[in-house]
Amino acid sequence: MADQEMRQVFARLLEQAMEEDLRIITIDADLAKANATFSLREKFPGRALDVGIAEQNMASIAAGMTSYGFRPWIGTFCCFVSRMADQILLSVGYAGRNVKIVGTDPGITAEINGGTHMGVADVSMMRGIPEMTIYEATDAVQLQMAMPQILAYEGPMYIRLARRQVPTVWDASMKFDLWKAQILRPGKDVTIVANGIMVAEALEAAELLAAQGIEAEVIDVHTVKPLDTETVCASIRKTGAVVTCENANILGGLYSAVCEAAAQYSPARILPIGIRDRFGEVGRLPYLKETMGMTAQHIVQAALQAKEIKN
Amino acid sequence: MEATKKIELQETARAIRWGALRAISNVGSGHVGGSLSVADALAVLYFHQMRIRPEEPLWAERDRLVLSKGHAGPALYAAMARRGYFPEDWLDTLNAPGTKLPGHGDMRLLPGIDMSTGSLGQGISCAVGMALAARLTGSDSRIYTIVGDGECQEGQVWEALMYAAHSKLTNLTVLVDYNRMQISGQVADVCDPAPFAEKFSAFGFAVIEVDGHDPAEISDAIDAAKANTERPTAIILHTKKGKGVSFIEKKMAANHSMRIDSGDLRMAKKELR
Numbered sequence: 115m116a117d118q119e120m121r122q123v124f125a126r127l128l129e130q131a132m133e134e135d136l137r138i139i140t141i142d143a144d145l146a147k148a149n150a151t152f153s154l155r156e157k158f159p160g161r162a163l164d165v166g167i168a169e170q171n172m173a174s175i176a177a178g179m180t181s182y183g184f185r186p187w188i189g190t191f192c193c194f195v196s197r198m199a200d201q202i203l204l205s206v207g208y209a210g211r212n213v214k215i216v217g218t219d220p221g222i223t224a225e226i227n228g229g230t231h232m233g234v235a236d237v238s239m240m241r242g243i244p245e246m247t248i249y250e251a252t253d254a255v256q257l258q259m260a261m262p263q264i265l266a267y268e269g270p271m272y273i274r275l276a277r278r279q280v281p282t283v284w285d286a287s288m289k290f291d292l293w294k295a296q297i298l299r300p301g302k303d304v305t306i307v308a309n310g311i312m313v314a315e316a317l318e319a320a321e322l323l324a325a326q327g328i329e330a331e332v333i334d335v336h337t338v339k340p341l342d343t344e345t346v347c348a349s350i351r352k353t354g355a356v357v358t359c360e361n362a363n364i365l366g367g368l369y370s371a372v373c374e375a376a377a378q379y380s381p382a383r384i385l386p387i388g389i390r391d392r393f394g395e396v397g398r399l400p401y402l403k404e405t406m407g408m409t410a411q412h413i414v415q416a417a418l419q420a421k422e423i424k425n
Numbered sequence: 426m427e428a429t430k431k432i433e434l435q436e437t438a439r440a441i442r443w444g445a446l447r448a449i450s451n452v453g454s455g456h457v458g459g460s461l462s463v464a465d466a467l468a469v470l471y472f473h474q475m476r477i478r479p480e481e482p483l484w485a486e487r488d489r490l491v492l493s494k495g496h497a498g499p500a501l502y503a504a505m506a507r508r509g510y511f512p513e514d515w516l517d518t519l520n521a522p523g524t525k526l527p528g529h530g531d532m533r534l535l536p537g538i539d540m541s542t543g544s545l546g547q548g549i550s551c552a553v554g555m556a557l558a559a560r561l562t563g564s565d566s567r568i569y570t571i572v573g574d575g576e577c578q579e580g581q582v583w584e585a586l587m588y589a590a591h592s593k594l595t596n597l598t599v600l601v602d603y604n605r606m607q608i609s610g611q612v613a614d615v616c617d618p619a620p621f622a623e624k625f626s627a628f629g630f631a632v633i634e635v636d637g638h639d640p641a642e643i644s645d646a647i648d649a650a651k652a653n654t655e656r657p658t659a660i661i662l663h664t665k666k667g668k669g670v671s672f673i674e675k676k677m678a679a680n681h682s683m684r685i686d687s688g689d690l691r692m693a694k695k696e697l698r
Contacts, residue, residue: 165584170546170584171585174547174553175551181554182558183485210533
């Protein structure tokens, strides 16, 4: 599975879900080919819709379809999820509809689609919507374990997915709980909280820190809302030094969530790695990670700094 | 429509107007004009055309109504109360703390509200979703949605129309409350969405223009919509903001909302009861 694109894995999981549950339908806004969900149309006539390039319409149509017991999944790029802000807030959220919203190409993974296509505000926007759950897949192995739990949850959820291949850090022997953050590597000196593509960077940073005799605890916060405050704050209490790593604007996303929790339950110095309140730009991932300060090396520097401030 | 039926629906529309005004007067102000303009259409829908079970508001095979112009909530509540969805004295709780009747209908608070609305342009898309879903399940239930004329300035309305016609949703009927006023003034002066008939027709709808205060005309148009097996139907309701109470009509010629106190209510009572 590691050699497969996330969108392929996702589409196959969705196909399986549609086979098992007739209430599941999908709606796209002309991006089914980009998101690998196009083939669902042939397999499930009438249950895989395309409303054209009209995201707002898509969100409200999905909400309406729940009136007959359907469980719609709508999909677009993360950058265009922001277009549906008010529809997700009212038609989906306020109305309490069980609609799953899938955003792909998060943050810098939009690569050569460039700055206009880099979702930087989608996570902060979604976090501001009451009752919204936000899950970001770390890799294909985890996504496969997450899918049954996502399907079982009856409520609005934002699912953020890379489209292409991502490094595999989970293995199938691990136990996945949608509502619990996962400690991927235990440590006592510094806490590194990460999600999405930044988990692999965080683990690499932990290796580099280990070479310096520093034991970093790496936590995968795949579900940034509701935040697993218990796991995160317990680690923070233990280490007293924290770095958060996310592929989204650090304002309103994982950094904010962790700071909010820590401020209440386990005050500490917390340093952010991520998109630092700036727009994206065109480029390949290695360049973008470097220019945005999102490499393992950057995480190491931040971890050392966090430890220094603590001491 | 038989003359007695028409008279009965006119009486019902008057009662809806009275209920809406009574509810609004308790809070002192609200969307009076847009509630009164749509009362006749609500009377026809809830008391003649829609297949509903007020005692079983979530009945799966019911017809659905999405009040896309959510601000006419007081009129919707008055219609629902009269139809037996809930006790009429609940109308006095409009916008009171903890009420089941906020100014804009909330489906999580009040069973029978088929969709929470309030942000314009969304309800019609939700209705399109319902129509798609009804067809997909093989249900013969029908979907109605009422949009405002000013609401048609929202781009989402046209996205919804485009997809509804494209999908040949003959089970969907869109009613436009063409009362010609919005907050900033005349709809025609702010950003004119007219001509509705031509635009809806170009988008692929069958269009019927009626006197929005004549229950027989509204009902006949709905019958025609039901009979149309080719296209979804839009019914343009030519209406007057504040219709049914002369001093409110006068005031509404230049205003979107107004205050209603107990004195106003007494004056209105003379015309409505």
